[in-house]
Structure formats: structure tokens, C-alpha cells
Amino acid sequence: MSSIGTGYDLSASTYSPDGRVFQVEYAHKAVDNSGTCIGIRAKDGVVLAVEKLVHSKLLVPGSNKRIMTADMHVGVATAGLVADGRYLVNRARDEAKGYRDNYKSPIPGNVIAERVAQYVQAYTLYSYVRPFGISALIATYDKSGPALYGIEPSGVYYGYYGTAIGKGKQVAKTELEKLKLSELSVEEAVKHAARIIYTVHDEVKDKDFELELSWICERSGGVHQFVPKDLADEAEQAAKASLQEEMDED
Amino acid sequence: MKPGEVDLGTTIMAVQFKDGVIVGADSRTTTGSYIANRVTDKLTSVHDRIFCCRSGSAADTQAIADIVHYYLQMFTVEQGKPPQVHTAASLFQELVYSNKDKLSAGIIVAGIDKVDGPSVWSIPLGGSLHKQPFAIGGSGSTYIYGYCDAAFKNGMSKEEAIAFTKNAVSLAMSRDGSSGGVIRLAVITNDGVERIFVPGDQLPEFWQG
Numbered sequence: 001m002s003s004i005g006t007g008y009d010l011s012a013s014t015y016s017p018d019g020r021v022f023q024v025e026y027a028h029k030a031v032d033n034s035g036t037c038i039g040i041r042a043k044d045g046v047v048l049a050v051e052k053l054v055h056s057k058l059l060v061p062g063s064n065k066r067i068m069t070a071d072m073h074v075g076v077a078t079a080g081l082v083a084d085g086r087y088l089v090n091r092a093r094d095e096a097k098g099y100r101d102n103y104k105s106p107i108p109g110n111v112i113a114e115r116v117a118q119y120v121q122a123y124t125l126y127s128y129v130r131p132f133g134i135s136a137l138i139a140t141y142d143k144s145g146p147a148l149y150g151i152e153p154s155g156v157y158y159g160y161y162g163t164a165i166g167k168g169k170q171v172a173k174t175e176l177e178k179l180k181l182s183e184l185s186v187e188e189a190v191k192h193a194a195r196i197i198y199t200v201h202d203e204v205k206d207k208d209f210e211l212e213l214s215w216i217c218e219r220s221g222g223v224h225q226f227v228p229k230d231l232a233d234e235a236e237q238a239a240k241a242s243l244q245e246e247m248d249e250d
Numbered sequence: 251m252k253p254g255e256v257d258l259g260t261t262i263m264a265v266q267f268k269d270g271v272i273v274g275a276d277s278r279t280t281t282g283s284y285i286a287n288r289v290t291d292k293l294t295s296v297h298d299r300i301f302c303c304r305s306g307s308a309a310d311t312q313a314i315a316d317i318v319h320y321y322l323q324m325f326t327v328e329q330g331k332p333p334q335v336h337t338a339a340s341l342f343q344e345l346v347y348s349n350k351d352k353l354s355a356g357i358i359v360a361g362i363d364k365v366d367g368p369s370v371w372s373i374p375l376g377g378s379l380h381k382q383p384f385a386i387g388g389s390g391s392t393y394i395y396g397y398c399d400a401a402f403k404n405g406m407s408k409e410e411a412i413a414f415t416k417n418a419v420s421l422a423m424s425r426d427g428s429s430g431g432v433i434r435l436a437v438i439t440n441d442g443v444e445r446i447f448v449p450g451d452q453l454p455e456f457w458q459g
Contacts (some may be wrong), residue, residue, distance in 0.1 A: 103325075103333075104340035111329060143365060 011127035023131055024124050027153035030133035031080040035209065036166040036200050037066070038193050039077065039137040040176070041148040045186035045217020046139035047227075048077040049193035051168070051201055054208040067214045067226070071096035073106055073141050075214050075224035079166035080134035080153075088136060092116050109140030113149035113157055121155025135165040139224065141216040168200025175199060186217040190227055194235035198243050211236055255307060256281050259428020261390030261419050262292060262303035264360035264370045265402075266383050267411035270439035271360040271368045273301045274415040276390065276423050277431035279308055288431045297322045299438055300338045300361030305388035306375070307354040314345050314355055335361040339371035339379060347377025358385045362438055390422030390429035397421055408437060412446070420454045 008014050009022030016022060035051040050066045066085065067077045070092035078085030095115045099107035116138065124131045131153050138149045150165065151157040161181040164172030175196045184192070190213060197211055213227040213235065226232070262275045275292035278285055292304050294312075296319045304311035318341045325333045339359040346355055359371040372385035384402055386394060398418055406414065416433060423429045433448035 102341070102344070103337045104343075105334070105337060108329070 013127040027131040034079045036168040040189040042184040042189040047189040050212040052210040075139040109147035117157040194239040198239040260305040260388030261422035261429040267406045276429040303358040305356040334363040343379040390426035393425040
């Protein structure tokens, strides 16, 4: 559904005659060309999974993580321009800390999602800045339970039981729709997230990738952390195996 | 206190009971030895189910309560749900502590919320925050520490809590020159706020000699 916005696409402060802001749409393209991110809100926690494409064998494994923490109970995964992602998470950290200072209480999921989304939206208003080239998945766990929010470059955001962003988002969302997300346990969600990342990964176009898995749940004490190695390895093995199965079927 | 500044001499009190909290206070405001207001309302609402009891400088505590009231309104509108009592108390604390060298304010915050139920929070002069089953404050409170410690019980009924508060404030009023007038009470439960007025001639009576 591409179209050229000749003349109306030079700055974010210009509408096209059919009411589009092309700079924001171009920002979406940056997201769609990046490695897939998946978020699943299960019964008792939230899982984030990232297909971190590795473009050089010289890179230290496990460096340049795409999943970051904004507060004890808030995790963020981004797809798109990595540097923009870092910058946005910094803002999320400031918001979370500011909330704690004011109200002596951890920031609720819906509040931090709105704050970050408003911030992203602000960058779509002016010609002297460019919109954020990222979509962000925010996973939170507070008194009202687990929550997952997705924010797009336009600043629009929604609460999800499951969603995906990046290259393989269509395939991933199709896979997610097959699951009964609200009945999954967080351990099952980890397995599914790993499996889906492996499913959407394109072996031909992108050779190497690292799977990043993180969660916040009761088991992690409400703290956002990378999924413990044993469970993560188990999930990754199962993902590889199921991919093998798929390939063997005829 | 600055010369001519109005002082809420005061006895204030808040008590947590089974279904809510009671806040109570005397009604005397003084400028020196002149009673500027003998029917003062020292129980101020900062939200639907959150009250504060004010002691110290009348101006300071009114200003602080107004600011907290504003913050809690914004909180409710922005977040779509009422604030917890703990949140209100933290806002009071922040203001009192950061401005401790300019203010003379002893405040007790009490109310009920969905998350923690009823709670009482005391914020004395320095700006520290103390969660307590009941709290007393103001110049008159010094005379009733013994009575309160002896008479308080956890999980009282509404009637028992009202009687406890009324008696304590009355005893303080009879010993403290800066406390007197009438007793004002407010009973805060999930069902709402019930204000009770005890005129000076209906105060609980104790040994007068």
C-alpha cells in the first residue's frame, strides 16, 4: 500500500491533501524493516521476545540488547532504530522515577504507557524534529496484574493480550491468534514466544540471530528480568525442534 | 509563629476502625491569647474519601491542603481512579519536608481507599511520615497520650471509635488552653462522609474537681 508523497512528505508538520502525515508513515517503514518483537500477556505475567538480528560475527554475543528495563516492574522491547529505542526507554525511566518521587508508589502500567505514547506523539508535531523510528512493546506488572501495551511511531497505543511488531509481524500475529492467550501460563507463553520467533525468522534473508526473552510475573517477584537460562534454553530447544518438525512435514 | 500569625493551637485526632476512619478536632483558633475563631473547622477534605486534620499555622496548613487538593483532583482526572490515602499522605509529606524551614504544620491524613482500606498517616513538623492505627496531634494531644494508649483497641466498631475520639478530644480541651470550643468529627466509610457536631454544652464530662 505504498504511495509517493511527493512534496507533502518533507516534514512532519505537513499534511498531504488526503490527510496523511507521510513522515510518520515513513517512520513505520523503519519499524517494519527491523527484527521481530513479540509480546504475550498471559494469565500471571507478561513475556517479551525479540529476534535480534546479528549482522556481524565480530559482535559479542549478548551485547546490544533490544529489551530494556524502565523500572522494576516495567520492561520495554523496541523494533526499529535501536538508538531511538534507547532514547525512548530513557524517557520511560524518567517518567517512572518521577512518578515514584511524587506519589511514593510504582507507576501503573496504563499511566506509563500513556506518558510514553504522548511523548512519541509530540515528535510528530514539528518540522524541526523527526518522528521516532520505533514501535515499543511495554510490559508491566502491578497491583492490577499483568499488562502489555504497544506504541506506534504516530503515538497511538493499545493494550494487548498478544501482539507483534517488525519484519515478521503478520506471520507472528497469525500464530498468536491461534492461541488462547488469556488462559496461558507465563511458562507456556515463553515457549510459544520462542517458537513463534523461530517461525517468523527468515533463514534466507537474515542469517544469524539471537533470541532475547524476558518476563515479568509472579514467579519473578513482579520484577522485569531476562527469562532464567534453564527455561530460556528449554524454550529455544523446543522452538528449534518444532521448526524441524514443520520442515519435515510434507 | 510570626507576630500576629494565627495559630491552630489544637487537639486533632484520627482513628482507624473496622469499616473506616474517624477524624476529630476541637474548634479553637488563637492569635496570641485572643480566640480568633471559636467554631473553626480543622477537618479539611482533600478528596471524596480522604480528610486531613490541621494543626500549627492556620495559613500554612490551609495553603498546603489546597495544593494537595489540587494534585489529587488532577490525579483522579488523569488516571481515571481515586487516589489512595497513602498517595495523599505522600504529597503532604513532600510539601512539608521540602519546606520545613518555612512551615509550621502538623498534619494527620486519614481516609479509606479500595486498595488498603482505611488508614491513618501522621505528618509531624519535620515532614516525616508515620502510618498508625490512630494518631493524635496539636498542643492538646500531649495531655491525652496516657488516655489514648489505655483506651484504644484494634478493630473497634463505629460507635466505639466515635466515643473514643470524643472522649479524648474532650479531655484535651479541658486541660489545654489552646484547645476548646466544640468538637467536630467526620466518619469516613465506603458509604460516604458523616459529619458530627458536638456543641460545647454537650461535651463528655469527666472529673472537674
